[in-house]
Amino acid sequence: MDFQPIERPPNAFQQSVTPEQIQAVCHRVFGPGARVSSAVELGLGMYNTTYRVTVAGRERPVVVRFAPEPERQFISEREMMRNEYATVPHLAVIAPLMPRVLAADWSHDLIGRDYLVQTLLDGVPAPDGLRNYPRPAWTAFYRRIGEIARTVHGVRGPGFGPVAGPVYDTWSRAVIASLRDIAADLESVGLDAADLRSAAALAAEHSAVLDEITEPRLLTGDLWTVNVMIADGAPEPTITGVLDFDRTLWGDPAADWPVRLAAAKQDERLAFWEAYGERDRGPAASWRSSLYEVRHLGGVRLELHRHGRTDDVRDSYARVAAKLAELA
Known part of the structure; x- marks a missing residue:
């Protein structure tokens, strides 16, 4: 896997995941035969940790977003990724502009963080x-x-x-x-x-x-x-x-x-x-x-x-x- 995280200090709020964790997520979402060829961290956001992930055999890359660990979240920002997921049905009025959610996992059994897998937007x-x-x-x-x-x-x-x-x-x-x-x-x-x-x-x-x-x-x-x-x-x-x-x-x-x-x-x-x-x-x-x-x-x-x-x-x-x- 071509893994390209953003280098940050050890005490930075945003923390990378490992290549093995990204591969495990893609196995769960796309099946045990899914092989990740690249995972590039995207740096525009300041809260979740986000990757553009290319899975061999899939026509387009996907976006995988990891929330901060629960203990790192403020009270006023609790479970924001779950809040976004709950909002999706209410955003049908702008559906053509939105990424589609391919999978959401709050179980924490692969990694101790919520994550979403979404389609990659054009542009x-x-x-x-x-x-x-x-x-x-x-x-x-x-x-x-x-x-x-x-x-x-x-x-x-x-x-x-x-x-x-x-x-x-x-x-x-x-x-x-x-x-x-x-x-x-x-x-x-x-x-x-x-x-x-x-x-x-x-x-x-x-x-x-x-x-x-x-x-x-x-x-x-x-x-x-x-x-x-x-x-x-x-x-x-x-x-x-x-x-x-x-x-x-x-x-x-x-x-x-x-x-x-x-x-x-x-x-x-x-x-x-x-x-x-x-x-x-x-x-x-x-x-x-x-x-x-x-x-x-x-x-x-x-x-x-x-x-x-x-x-x-x-x-x-x-x-x-x-x-x-x-x-x-």
Whole structure:
């Protein structure tokens, strides 16, 4: 087997598996005669460990994704791969853009980690492919992102919270639980989480504002350039696939990651709103958006800590403080 892992420090969050484990997975999924000829680790993602695997006799490579070991997962990120798997039936509205799941295994009897085997999407990662186009041409890309987000947000759910649960009867309860989980995770690694605790208290105090959201909608969780594939060599950036829906939840579309990033800069991404539609800019919606930003920043702080970016972790406190001032 041509095995090409990404070399990382021994204490890195993402950990490779062994060639023997990849071969064992393919024996289970494709049969005892399946022989892996190559396994190349893909480095765009920052959570799961992902390989492009070529099995002799199969026309196309497949993607094999391994979740972190259970003991390495934060409370706020528990069993995200299982959450993604539970979301697949709800993503039928964008099925042509999605990889197909060939196998899912939560048994841990081959390796002590959840894993998924999926089809390989056509195209090149958008962060690489977009560089081949002048920036004004990127508007087509962001317009399409807006269309996809709007389509996913049209899917209605049974309650609020992660698709795989726990599901809450009100949006305020889901938001408060999320803020408290992130705070607990920050404290578990020795970081101050008083600001996230304060945000949770404000959410409880102003629960009526959150509970103006009465209809749970499907949120993508992480839809943006890093999780998008585009056609190689097309006249304009053309999306061929979207992936990694492990952070999906039922809630307020305004709390979704693509809405946050589309609003972050006044540049080509303004085309997002042409397809998605105008945002609610009323006082209640603005208050909720500030709270959602605190939640996003808390999750980002965890990610920064995980990857050793101590200066950025420190800077996150001032950004959260500014948003808390808007909520008071």
